[in-house]
Amino acid sequence: MSGIIDMVLASIRAKVPAANATVRTNPGPSGQDSLMVAPESVADVMRVIHDEHGFDFLSNVTGVDWPDPALAEKVAVIAEGDADAEGDAKADGEETPAECGFLEVVYHLYHTSERKGPLVVRSRTKDRGEGAKIASVVSVYKSAEFQEREIYDLYGVIFTGHPDLRRILMWDEFVDHPMRKDYVAPDDYEYEPTPHAAVIEKAAQHYPAPDAD
Amino acid sequence: MAIDQKLADDLKSQGVHVTSFEQLINWGRSSSLWPLQFGLACCAIEMIAATMAKYDMARFGAEVFRPSPRQADLMIVAGTVTKKMAPQVVRLYNQMAEPKYVLAMGACAISGGPFKEGYNVLKGVDRYIPVDIVVPGCPPRPEALLDGLIALQKKVKGEKLIGKDRVRHADPNGMAEMPVPEYGPHDLQPPMNPEVWKPKAKIRKEGEA
Numbered sequence: 001m002s003g004i005i006d007m008v009l010a011s012i013r014a015k016v017p018a019a020n021a022t023v024r025t026n027p028g029p030s031g032q033d034s035l036m037v038a039p040e041s042v043a044d045v046m047r048v049i050h051d052e053h054g055f056d057f058l059s060n061v062t063g064v065d066w067p068d069p070a071l072a073e074k075v076a077v078i079a080e081g082d083a084d085a086e087g088d089a090k091a092d093g094e095e096t097p098a099e100c101g102f103l104e105v106v107y108h109l110y111h112t113s114e115r116k117g118p119l120v121v122r123s124r125t126k127d128r129g130e131g132a133k134i135a136s137v138v139s140v141y142k143s144a145e146f147q148e149r150e151i152y153d154l155y156g157v158i159f160t161g162h163p164d165l166r167r168i169l170m171w172d173e174f175v176d177h178p179m180r181k182d183y184v185a186p187d188d189y190e191y192e193p194t195p196h197a198a199v200i201e202k203a204a205q206h207y208p209a210p211d212a213d
Numbered sequence: 214m215a216i217d218q219k220l221a222d223d224l225k226s227q228g229v230h231v232t233s234f235e236q237l238i239n240w241g242r243s244s245s246l247w248p249l250q251f252g253l254a255c256c257a258i259e260m261i262a263a264t265m266a267k268y269d270m271a272r273f274g275a276e277v278f279r280p281s282p283r284q285a286d287l288m289i290v291a292g293t294v295t296k297k298m299a300p301q302v303v304r305l306y307n308q309m310a311e312p313k314y315v316l317a318m319g320a321c322a323i324s325g326g327p328f329k330e331g332y333n334v335l336k337g338v339d340r341y342i343p344v345d346i347v348v349p350g351c352p353p354r355p356e357a358l359l360d361g362l363i364a365l366q367k368k369v370k371g372e373k374l375i376g377k378d379r380v381r382h383a384d385p386n387g388m389a390e391m392p393v394p395e396y397g398p399h400d401l402q403p404p405m406n407p408e409v410w411k412p413k414a415k416i417r418k419e420g421e422a
Contacts (some may be wrong), residue, residue: 170333171297171396178332185332186400191415192329207415 004116005033008053012037015052016044024122034106034120042123043161046107050140055109055119058141059149063155064104067126067181103132103157107144128180136162154179172176190199235374242286242312243274243369246362249285249305250278254292256319256352263355273362282308287365289358290344293321293328294335296401300393306342307390312382314369317344318360320351327351342391342403343381 007025012035019041024034036044049055089142103125110117122206124130136159137144148159149168156177159165167174176183221231254261264270264278279285282305294302306315319339320326328334338344345368348361378391381387388408394401 160240169297173396173398175398183332186404188336188404190324190329190336190412203415206412209417 005035008049008119009035011052012045012048014039015048019045021045032118032120034122036122036124039123039125039134041135042105042107042121042137043137046137046140047120049109049119049121054114055111055117057110057112057117058087058107058137058143059110059118060106060108061137061144061151062106062181063157064106065128065155065180066100066102066124068101068105068131098100101127103128103155105134105151105157107137128156132156133158133160135160136165138162154176156180181200235372236370238374239370239372243366246273246275246287246314246369247277247279247285248275248287248289249282249309250280251305252291253294253298253318254321256291256322256338259352259355260289260291260358262319263358268355268359270350270359270362273359273366274384275362278339282306283310283409285309286313288313288315288342289318290315290322290338291318291352293326295333296333297396298339299335299338299401300396302338303341303391306395311389312369312380314345314365315342316346316348316365318348318350318358318361319353323349330350335401337410339393340410342406343409353390 009021009023012019017179019037022036024033026034035045048180105123105125108118109119109121110119123134125134132155134157136148138148138159139161145163146168148157148162149164149166151157152159152162152165153167153169154177166172170178178185189202189206191207192199194200216231216233224231252258262268264276270276275287282288284308288306288309306313315338316373317323321328322338323344325331325334325336331392335341346361346365348357350357353361372380372383374380382389391406391409392403394403394406396402411413
């Protein structure tokens with residue numbers, strides 16, 4: 001696994017120095033290390049990986065939201081992050097809240113004839129607003145077209161150079177990006193009997209007790 | 214109607230069939246419910262299975278799936294109604310000719326099902342169109358769909374066509390078209406049709422706040 005990454009890394013550093021490519025190690029059981037590149041040179045990096053290393057299959061493109069530090073803390077409280085989980089996150093060499101506040105796009109690539117892969121390529125935008133831009137890889141992998149549209153729809157990443165960047169799942173008039181952690185769903189709540197604390201709290205707001213007012 | 218049932222039975226044994234126009238019309242309608250041919254998700258596969266030889270929906274006179282809403286009597290909402298699809302479903306309902314019936318098939322069409330907590334699925338098609346029969350399941354088996362169809366046939370056979378308690382489609386003031394929701398910036402506008410749907414009240418247990 002690391003063999004592929006090292007091989008790819010050397011040629012990317014030589015051919016696309018602007019990509020500022022680094023390897024992010026994953027100490028977890030999967031050991032799936034990934035290649036982190038600059039957002040504006042993703043397409044150039046993909047061209048090298050495709051043409052020179054023969055990775056002919058882009059199986060998956062997905063997004064990750066790393067919210068701003070203040071928001072990230074709030075989300076962690078909601079998820080009731082215990083000390084263990086926090087420790088794990090730090091052991092991963094992963095983001096501490098101070099580094100957050102951007103969107104990430106993850107690409108999984110395979111070499112079908114030599115059965116190599118997945119090669120995980122990641123890229124991060126500058127921020128979650130105006131600067132949420134990443135170079136589109138549609139010119140290299142046609143299969144990225146719909147997946148990039150989906151990420152644009154659900155996360156709000158602008159793919160520069162995409163031939164037809166429209167929403168794909170939600171309607172065109174929709175303005176939000178539902179997979180972002182700070183997305184608030186429309187309040188069309190309807191009571192249902194459940195022991196879930198958040199739902200019970202919401203039910204109390206929507207159906208106050210008769211003697212409450 | 215005015216005919217004594219015992220007298221009618223006596224006459225029937227003599228080879229004379231006595232009926233009313235209401236019974237005759239309802240019998241005809243209930244025996245040839247033509248469904249609208251469309252499916253929205255996995256429930257549609259069970260609906261297709263119900264029409265095929267093993268379950269044979271044709272036994273109940275409902276095998277003629279029509280590709281046009283103008284020729285259909287029954288809308289089987291088979292599957293998840295996403296908010297993006299909801300205006301089209303309401304529009305199809307509006308295009309159907311009276312009398313028309315709606316059968317909500319499966320958990321998603323009834324209430325949103327497993328996607329109820331999500332942002333992009335309508336929490337029940339009954340928010341926009343009047344539903345006659347609900348068939349629960351995820352997805353319901355073909356037998357359940359046939360059971361729902363038979364329940365609908367019973368309902369149609371009991372319809373009053375004249376008088377004060379006549380059915381909606383026999384009433385000149387009955388609402389035949391439902392407003393089609395618009396795509397809004399965050400949700401469909403309006404999020405429900407208050408004419409056909411109101412949020413369920415919470416049933417409180419003794420001493421519960």
